[in-house]
Amino acid sequence: MMQQSEWVLKRNCSLSPRQFGMAYLLLCVVTAFWASFFTLNGAPLVMAFAMIELLLVGGAFLHHAIHAADHDRVVLDDRFLMIEYFRAGDVTTVMLERCWVRVSAPRHSGDQLLVQSRDKSACIGSCINGRARKQFARELGVALRSV
Structure with a gap:
């Protein structure tokens, strides 16, 4: 016998799901800060484009998280x-x-x-x-x- x-x-995944979430949260905070700054200084379209960016990056991160294992x-x-x-x-x-x-x-x-x-x-x-x-x-x- x-x-x-x-x-x-x-795959060799370098970030854990928690680290990946923290990186996305940090990206959201920094992007929201700068988008708010420019919106308050007369550029209202920056916030709309920032939200579109965060949605697209979030979708890419979600796809990665689903297939990471x-x-x-x-x-x-x-x-x-x-x-x-x-x-x-x-x-x-x-x-x-x-x-x-x-x-x-x-x-x-x-x-x-x-x-x-x-x-x-x-x-x-x-x-x-x-x-x-x-x-x-x-x-x-x-x-x-x-x-």
């Missing part, structure tokens, strides 16, 4: 290669028969790792950089060949 191998491929989980046992995609709170699972799995290493740094098994295929590694993808392709290939 073979031991199970597992990889978790995830996205990752791929790859589990290899003696019969199957299981790939779980965690995206914005949803989980999708792909099961491939180990004996038929073929790994196509990424050719360019932006390409994902392609794994195929008979009539199924899956791409892995959208959450990691090109160098880590190539290293994972080598590791997965070695693990698949071991019995």
Whole structure:
């Protein structure tokens, strides 16, 4: 009986959700201060543009927060290669028969790792950089060949 191998491929997020919120709050305070200053000194459109800016930046921050925990989980046992995609709170699972799995290493740094098994295929590694993808392709290939 073979031991199970597992990889978790995830982004490197430099700010915690709390730090991200604090940065946005600081941006709101500074922007509101300067927008109020210019509005009180005769430039009323500055406040409108400042609010539009904060809404757009807030939307971008929200999108980032929703996808900050996205990752791929790859589990290899003696019969199957299981790939779980965690995206914005949803989980999708792909099961491939180990004996038929073929790994196509990424050719360019932006390409994902392609794994195929008979009539199924899956791409892995959208959450990691090109160098880590190539290293994972080598590791997965070695693990698949071991019995």
